[in-house]
Amino acid sequence: MDIRIGIKDSAREIAFDSAQTAKEVEDAVLAAFGAAHLALDDAKGRRYIVPSASIAYVEIGSESTRKIGFVA
Template sequence: MDIRIGIKDSAREIAFDSAQSAEEVEAAVLAALGAGHLALDDAKGRRYIVPSPQIAYVEIGSEATRKIGFVA
């Protein structure tokens, strides 16, 4: 699943692929808004920690894989 996190006062965003489900990511984001920081793991085992006051937005992509080739 693709995840994008926008950071306040920054033109760049954090983008990575995660093995977590959409529900797990959403629960982590909602919990982080009151806790002080957001911590998520990517598919390669790296951990991203973002202070919650700096989060501008979190985009959670679809879990479906992309089709390759022509659609008949």
């Protein structure tokens, strides 16, 4: 699943693929607003930690895989 995190006062965003479900990511984001930071893991095992006060938005992509080929 694709995840994008917008950072306040920054033109760039953090974008990565995660093996977590949409519900797990949503729960982590909502819990981060009451805590000091948001911590998420990507599909390669890296951990991203973002101060919750700096989060502008979080975009959670779909869990479905992309189809390759032609559609009839």
